[in-house]
Structures are given as C-alpha cells and as structure tokens.
Amino acid sequence: MDRELGYIYGNEEQEEQDEEDEEEEEEPARGRKKKKVADRPEPRVKWASKEEECLVEAWKVICLDPTTGANQSIETYLAKETYKPDAPTPGASDGRLDGNKGAKKGKHVDAATACVQESIEHCLADAQVRAALPLSSLLRLPPCTTPGSQRPPSAVMDPSSEIAYDMPGFIRIHKSGRVERLQGTETVPPSPSGDLANGVASKDVVLDPAASVSARLYLPAAAAAEPGRKFPVVVYLHGGAFVAHTAASPIYHKYAASLAAAAPAVVVSVNYRLAPEHPLPAAYDDAFAALKAVLAACRPDGAEPWLAAHGDASRVVLAGDSAGANMAHNTAIRLRKEGVQGCGDKVSGVALLHPYFWGTEPVGDESPDAAFFFPGDMERVWDVACGGEFGRDHPYINPAASPQELRQLGSGRVLVTTAGLCWFVERARAYAKGMKACGWAGELEFYETRGKKHTYFQFRPDCDDAAKELAVVADFVRRCLVCFVWFIR
CATH class of the missing domain: 3.40.50.1820 (Alpha/Beta hydrolase fold, catalytic domain)
Incomplete structure (x- = not known):
C-alpha cells in the first residue's frame, strides 16, 4: 500500500520529515553520526517505520517481558523507563541487545526502551498520535509470532486481551466487547460568552x-x-x-x-x-x-x-x-x-x-x-x-x-x-x-x-x-x- 500512517491524521509534515531524515547524516547536538535511512533494509510494509529493524528488536524483547505484554503501547512503555542519552551502554552478557545506548538499567525493559526511543527520534514525526499505537499495530505482526518470543500464559487466557478489530491509531475492539478509542476522545468546553478569536x-x-x-x-x-x-x-x-x-x-x-x-x-x-x-x-x-x-x-x-x-x-x-x-x-x-x-x-x-x-x-x-x-x-x-x-x-x-x-x-x-x-x-x-x-x-x-x-x-x-x-x-x-x-x- 502506498499511503503512510500519517495520512489518516492529515499529517502533511510527515513526508518532509522523512526527506530530512534521509538527507541528514550527522546530529551535532549529540555528537554522533546518524546512519542513513537509505542504508537500512527496505521496510516489508510500506506504511511502517523506516526504522523497522529497530522496532522488530524492541518487539522481540517486549514479547519476552511478562510485565509488559505484547500489546503494550509505546507511550506507556516509555513512561515506565526513562531514556537517558548519557547512561552507559548495556552489555550483551546480561541478555540485553548490543548497541542500545542510553538504556536505563533493568532486565529486558531497558533494551526495548532504547530501541523504541531511537525509532521515535528517527521516524515517528507525529509523536502525539503514534505514541499510543501498539507495536503490533505498527508492524502488523500478530502478538507473539516473532521467532523466539512467547507470551505469558495468563495473557493468552485473558479474553479481554483478545482483539477482534484494530484500526491503528483510531479504534481497537476486543472480543470481550470492550472498545478502546485511540482518537477523538479529547473534548473542549463551549464558550457561552463568545470565542475570543471570532466572537462566536x-x-x-x-x-x-x-x-x-x-x-x-x-x-x-x-x-x-x-x-x-x-x-x-x-x-x-x-x-x-x-x-x-x-x-x-x-x-x-x-x-x-x-x-x-x-x-x-x-x-x-x-x-x-x-x-x-x-x-x-x-x-x-x-x-x-x-x-x-x-x-x-x-x-x-x-x-x-x-x-x-x-x-x-x-x-x-x-x-x-x-x-x-x-x-x-x-x-x-x-x-x-x-x-x-x-x-x-x-x-x-x-x-x-x-x-x-x-x-x-x-x-x-x-x-x-x-x-x-x-x-x-x-x-x-x-x-x-x-x-x-x-x-x-x-x-x-x-x-x-x-x-x-x-x-x-x-x-x-x-x-x-x-x-x-x-x-x-x-x-x-x-x-x-x-x-x-x-x-x-x-x-x-x-x-x-x-x-x-x-x-x-x-x-x-x-x-x-x-x-x-x-x-x-x-x-x-x-x-x-x-x-x-x-x-x-
């Protein structure tokens, strides 16, 4: 499919942001080089992030973490573990992924946090909208189908966690009948005395x-x-x-x-x-x-x-x-x-x-x-x-x-x-x-x-x-x- 995820939100800056990411090779503020997007493997799904490789690695780790769950949203996930650019790089001996700088110390959570943070920095231009999306929706991967991953039995048996329909970033309907609206729930009060902008x-x-x-x-x-x-x-x-x-x-x-x-x-x-x-x-x-x-x-x-x-x-x-x-x-x-x-x-x-x-x-x-x-x-x-x-x-x-x-x-x-x-x-x-x-x-x-x-x-x-x-x-x-x-x- 040709359309990117941003299209449903009228996010016209997304294409410009992607072009800037492709052209920019260095990030002076951090003093480190960015890897060109063109050097990365072509995403298997066109509307998915260009940092899909990083998201996949994060997905693997999250699936292995019983406290997080396969459908944990990026927003909630990042709220649990703070990204720290100056933190030491975790080593591979303790089960974490190599090369994830800035991950907070912890078990599997830290590596996934760094991966997801890196992905958000590079390609998720509309953070307010996309931060609430589950990784499964971003990648279109069924929960826990990544090789080597396994969801905890408790999550599998929980009927409220089974999804009947998922429109990414918009609405998620569970088989239990529970409905999650991911957009359109914010409200503003009326202005009985008149709007300051137009007097209405x-x-x-x-x-x-x-x-x-x-x-x-x-x-x-x-x-x-x-x-x-x-x-x-x-x-x-x-x-x-x-x-x-x-x-x-x-x-x-x-x-x-x-x-x-x-x-x-x-x-x-x-x-x-x-x-x-x-x-x-x-x-x-x-x-x-x-x-x-x-x-x-x-x-x-x-x-x-x-x-x-x-x-x-x-x-x-x-x-x-x-x-x-x-x-x-x-x-x-x-x-x-x-x-x-x-x-x-x-x-x-x-x-x-x-x-x-x-x-x-x-x-x-x-x-x-x-x-x-x-x-x-x-x-x-x-x-x-x-x-x-x-x-x-x-x-x-x-x-x-x-x-x-x-x-x-x-x-x-x-x-x-x-x-x-x-x-x-x-x-x-x-x-x-x-x-x-x-x-x-x-x-x-x-x-x-x-x-x-x-x-x-x-x-x-x-x-x-x-x-x-x-x-x-x-x-x-x-x-x-x-x-x-x-x-x-």
Whole structure:
C-alpha cells in the first residue's frame, strides 16, 4: 500500500520529515553520526517505520517481558523507563541487545526502551498520535509470532486481551466487547460568552430529550448586535468513521465556530450514537431526530432560545464531513421520503465535505486494493460501523447503487467537496456525476482541492487551502434559497 500512517491524521509534515531524515547524516547536538535511512533494509510494509529493524528488536524483547505484554503501547512503555542519552551502554552478557545506548538499567525493559526511543527520534514525526499505537499495530505482526518470543500464559487466557478489530491509531475492539478509542476522545468546553478569536458564542443543549439527542450550538457575533436578525441554520454532522469524535472534539469545535463566523449562520453540531456500541442505523436515526428538533425549535415559540430568536427555518443546510457527509446525504434522502410535519420534505441545501462512500467495485482510477492501512480494511470499517447489517453496496454506503434514490434527495442544491489525495475522491466525483445523470432536478456544485488528503481542513485549519474551502462552504450556505415555509405560525 502506498499511503503512510500519517495520512489518516492529515499529517502533511510527515513526508518532509522523512526527506530530512534521509538527507541528514550527522546530529551535532549529540555528537554522533546518524546512519542513513537509505542504508537500512527496505521496510516489508510500506506504511511502517523506516526504522523497522529497530522496532522488530524492541518487539522481540517486549514479547519476552511478562510485565509488559505484547500489546503494550509505546507511550506507556516509555513512561515506565526513562531514556537517558548519557547512561552507559548495556552489555550483551546480561541478555540485553548490543548497541542500545542510553538504556536505563533493568532486565529486558531497558533494551526495548532504547530501541523504541531511537525509532521515535528517527521516524515517528507525529509523536502525539503514534505514541499510543501498539507495536503490533505498527508492524502488523500478530502478538507473539516473532521467532523466539512467547507470551505469558495468563495473557493468552485473558479474553479481554483478545482483539477482534484494530484500526491503528483510531479504534481497537476486543472480543470481550470492550472498545478502546485511540482518537477523538479529547473534548473542549463551549464558550457561552463568545470565542475570543471570532466572537462566536457556543453552548451545549439537548435537542430531543425523548431520543437523547444533544448538540453544541454556535451563534455568530452578529446576533448580539442585531437581536431580531434571522440567520441560516447549518445542521452539522461530524466525521470519525461512525465510531469516534463528538461535537466537543477540538477539531470539530473549531470548525463549527469558524463556519458560524464565516457564513454567518447558526450552527448546530450534532452528537450522535457511535458504533460499535450502537451500530447503524442508530446514527442515521439520531441525525434525522436532530433535524426535526432543529426545525421545531426555529419556530417563534421554539424551546431553544437561540434557535427561536435567530434560526431561519426556511434556510436550513444539512452538512457534514467524511462519515458525517454520508449521514447528511442519507438524512436528506429520508427527509424526502418521510417529510417533517409542518415544513415539508426539503432543506435548502446539502453540503457533503469529503464524503465517505464506498462499494465492492472500484470506481474511476480507484485501486481494487485501496486501503487505509492494510488490505480489506476499507470494507471492514463499514462492517464495524453497521454491525454487518448492511452490505457494501447498500445505498447507505454506495448511493450509486440506487440512482432512483438519488433522484429523491430532499434538497434542490448540493455542494460536494473533496481533495486529490482523499481516499474517497473517486467516489465524490462519481457522486457528483451520478446526481447530474439520474434526473435529479437541482443545482450541484463540485469543489476539489489538489494535492491534499482526506479532511485536511480539519487537521490543518489555518492553511490557505483550508481557508479557501471554508469560504466555499460559507458562500454556499449564504446562497441557499428558501425551500419551505412554516404552514402553522
């Protein structure tokens, strides 16, 4: 596979860091020479570290250490043993690996610590993300299959240690049902008094108590200056492969606030139930419940003050990125089928940012071996999200499989954005073409950023391309036309 691990995090400095490591031969600060990366054996797995030989040696030692365990994370492992550059080099006679300078005295732990530390220094540029990854995920080696290694019997018999599914750096699902989210668990509080950067106020609310659907609301600064002014309403659905993140995640909090300021608009960033604990269609149900609750709250007598005072129910846009874009599409399809009492069966716009769609047959220049990390994981992610309930060509994940449903999309305006290096770029292009060819009576805009990766704008929001894409989305929201009005005042 061609993609490096950093791609899923939008880590564009990774390639530059690798190039610098290849060119640099000396490290003056330590007074010792670095071995050229080119002199090392080619990694057997392309997305693995270029210091794979060092990681393998560390893996061997960790597997032999009963107190550490084969699935010990690098982060936790290094916390147990401090790396000391000036410490004496351990000898081979006490069972440690040769040449591991700086290892703290101990049994097998010290040698592995030095190996892992060396690997991190040389090639793991994004330490915050990759430090939490287990060595087994980095190398794609099944636990304890390294020659000469043996896991302690207690670990083998412990059902909680058996892994049913592992998406490196993202989520790990154990056979016992325990779920470890390795990304998307950090949160930031709302800013009721207004964000210092853009003046956008935010607060957490419960949209539908009966359905337990909550959201984070964002009110543009202009609302304070004009108390009676109505703004477009963006119902935003965050990404995260249906398994991670919330509206309070730092990247989504910042993006929603930025969009509220740029449009300006009232943004409703929805929390929805996550898989695998709540497999699809749970998230779809929550998204539709949130849309209905927002429309009801925008009435003059609505239960939510910000929406009642400033939300324009005739200018509602469904939006989302990645899995959230998938949800926005499917919510618009359901809206046209079921409608919402009192306001019709359409919203004024649907914005799909880097939408997550897939299918069994390759599209365009898509490789049949396309993968996030290893062969088959594209399909496996969907299986985890829906609990195996829906096939890989179900209209939920592959809209092209049902052109008749595309014609029924509940909006007259659609924006599709993507990026040249996005995993789903061919799917986004195909979606845009399919919408135009299926007989859908509406206006479609397509925007593609060259040379960027999947949802890069979330991870590098201050780059020029991210600012341009935000402007495109904000402009789309501003230009959305009235699609329905309240029949009951």
